[in-house]
Amino acid sequence: MDNRPSRHRLVRIRSSRCEPPDQWRLSRREIGGALVRIGLLTEGGYPYVSGDARLWCDRLVRGLGQHEFDIYALSRSERQEDDGWVQLPPQVGRVITAPLWTAPDDGVVYGRRARRRFAESYGELAAALCEGGVGDASGESSAAEADRFASALYGLAELARDEGGLVGALRSEIAVRALERACRAPGARQTAREARVPELLAVAAHLERALRPLSLDWYEDDGLGAVDLCHAASGGPAALPGLLAHHFCGVPLLVTEYGVRLRTHYLADTESAPAVRALLAAFHGRLATETYRRAAVVTPGNTHARRWQERCGADREKLRTVYPGMDAARFAEVGESAECGDPDRLVWVGRIEPAKDLISLLHAFAEIRKEEPKTRLRIVGAPTGPEGAAYLGHCKALAAQLFPDEAEGLHAVGDNPVSFEEIGGPEVPTLADAYASGAVIVLSSVVEGFPISLVEAMFCGRATVSTDVGAVVEVIGGTGLVVPPRNPKALAEACVTLLRDPERRERLGAAARARALELFTVEQNITAFHSIYLEIVSHTPVRRVVLDNTGEPLPFAAPAEAHVPGHWTELSTRVVARGGPGRAAGPPVRATPPFAATEGASG
Known part of the structure; x- marks a missing residue:
């Protein structure tokens, strides 16, 4: 009997049909439904109300009603769990959740043999992080180094399965000492050799959190072993259960990345000590390499993400670019309207945060006003967190400094050249109204993955001026003007060019709308994944025993x-x-x- 404690919360979402789930599946197969049972893996995302990629996952699940989905969700915080879930469609068979933000001591006590197995596997994992070239921006690794990391990772997973968990072991002195030995071993990189006790403790704590999915009891025949394929909605922690389902049960893995998790880690970790950054970068790089190597298909959301995946070892033959699916219907009225908005207004839409570089936009607008004094700028968006709120305050102060004669009442609209507004206000009641209010939409970011606001502007048939970051050039495809980032002068010149040429604005807007409707709709996204699901299943041996x-x-x-x-x-x-x-x-x-x-x- 399996006495391991359950480490997940299982909630069954019953169908509105009266039949039990297995009878329901059989009836659909009998009438010729192309049923595939998909294990959708998320981390901090669907089905939580406040989850990342919530809309994309929800549209995917709802659009593929002929398939069945089991959702395996890792939550990021207690608050996210308290916020609850979105309303789920009947094709969701069950939802299994586990917290990634906390892991109480599992109470598992290892015997001598288990402690030795843990020390060997964890030591090999640590050695794979300390040696070789992973940790730089390229994330490249040799096949031997990748095999070493993979062997250690699956060794830990097998130990967790045999003993009932890894939580206590990963927090033990054995783990810290194994990490220290790897950092001091001959051949270890200089940055690893410089790690001191505080850095080692920080790395061990991060690894314990990152490896929590290994202790879940999801990898049995009544769990992920029962699905036809696993679809990880992102790389990193979300893909780790898919790797283990492939390792233990042979379930094929599909990985979708609209923002490459390895790149996100590099950008986010700027304050840790050099040794900590190097070791954690090595871990995330090795995990990305193993994920791409084991996945049957990898679907980047754009060419920018695809380049990162290739540098981490993804096989080009496995890559299928699938653009995010966005709802074009909400912008149809604006896009089909003959009205072009205020011909003297620029509009910026997005989350207010330093990466959006509104400072450069305001300096560019000061130059624009010298050439076209009637031009106004509408900034529409809300700050994200304390950092965003502080940045918004800084932008408002700069606007008051750049336009001192018109600073009074700067927060409102009217004759002031700059206005800061949020969706739902009297001037911009909806997102579509924000885009409809101006003649030119501006994107001024210095860091951008897939530019959602740019696609929304294209759906609205608006001409755009954007900075050359992330997937901007790929998305715009010649239907807008693109300038270098952090260059207010170039941004101003491009905006003035379009403000003075209404015919060109109209041509670019029409071309942009046609391109967006062809490439970036929900229907396009759903059709692509439906085909990929069937392709993977058709090339995967069925894992069932059939008797005569x-x-x-x-x-x-x-x-x-x-x-x-x-x-x-x-x-x-x-x-x-x-x-x-x-x-x-x-x-x-x-x-x-x-x-x-x-x-x-x-x-």
Whole structure:
């Protein structure tokens, strides 16, 4: 009997149908539905109300009603859990959650052999971080180094499965000493050798948090082992359960990254000691390399993300660029309208934070006013956190300094050249109204992944001026003007060019809207993932035991193509359900004659 304590909270979302889940799945298969059971893996995201990529995941799940989704969600904070979930559609079979932000001591006491296994695996993991070239921006690693990291990672996962958890071991003195030995070993990089006790403790604490998914009991036949494929909605911690499901159960893994987690780590960790930054960068780089290596398909959201993935070792043959799906309907009225907005107004829309570089925008606007005195600037957005609030205050102070004669009442609209507003106010009741209010939309960021506000402006048929960061050039595709970042003069010149040429604004806006409707809609995104799901399943051997009438197993009796409706799904013989005693049964499988598999089922 398995006496391991449960480390997740399991909540079953029952369908509005009256049949039990297995009967429901069978009935859909019988009527020819292309049913694939997908384990959607998230970290700090769907189904939480305040989750990252919540809208994208929700649209994906709702748009693929012919498939079934089990959601495995890692939460980031207690507040996120308290905020609750979005309303889930009936194709969600169950939701299993686990907190990534806390891990109470599991009470697991290792014996001598288990302690030795842990010391060996953790020591190998630490050695893989201290040696080699991972940790620089390239994230490149040799095959031998990647194998060493992977062997140590799965060794820890197997130990957690055998003993009931890793939490106590990862917090133990054994872990810190193993990390210290790796840093002091011959061949360790200089930055690792410089780590002192406080740095070692910081690295060990981060590794303990990052490796918490290894202690979850998700990797059984009644958990992720029961799905047809795992879809990680991001890299990093979200993909780790997918790696373990592949390792333990052979479940194929699909990884989607609209913002590369390794890049996010590099940008976020600016205050740690050099040794801490180097070791953590090595860990995230090795994990990214292993994720891309084991994934069946990797779907970057743009070419900018794709380049990062290739530098981390992703095989080009596995990469499929799938742009984020956005709701174009909410901008249809503005995009189809003949009105072009105030011809003398520039509009900026987004989250107010230092990366958006509103300081350069304000300096550029001062230059614009010298050439076109009637021009006004509307900044629409809310600050994100204390840093954003402080930055907003700084921007307002700068605007008052740049336009002293018009500073009174700067927070309102009217004759003032600059206004700071939020969606829902009297002047901009909706997001579409914000874009509709001006002739030119400006993006001034110094750091940007996929520029959502730029696509929204394109849906509205607006001409744009953007800085050349992230995926901007790829998104705009020649339908707007692009200038270097942190260059107020170039930004001002481009804006003046469009303000003085209404015909060009109209041409660029129409071209931008056509491009956005072709590439960046929800429908495009859903269609792409539907095809990818079927492609992965069709090339993956079915992990089920199928018996003939005498009770003997039939080799190759359940081809992967049985998931796809067609003449090859007209099976006969005995029906055998997945699972076993004490396990939840999966969809029944009907056997074909021996050796009935097609090419896609090989391997």
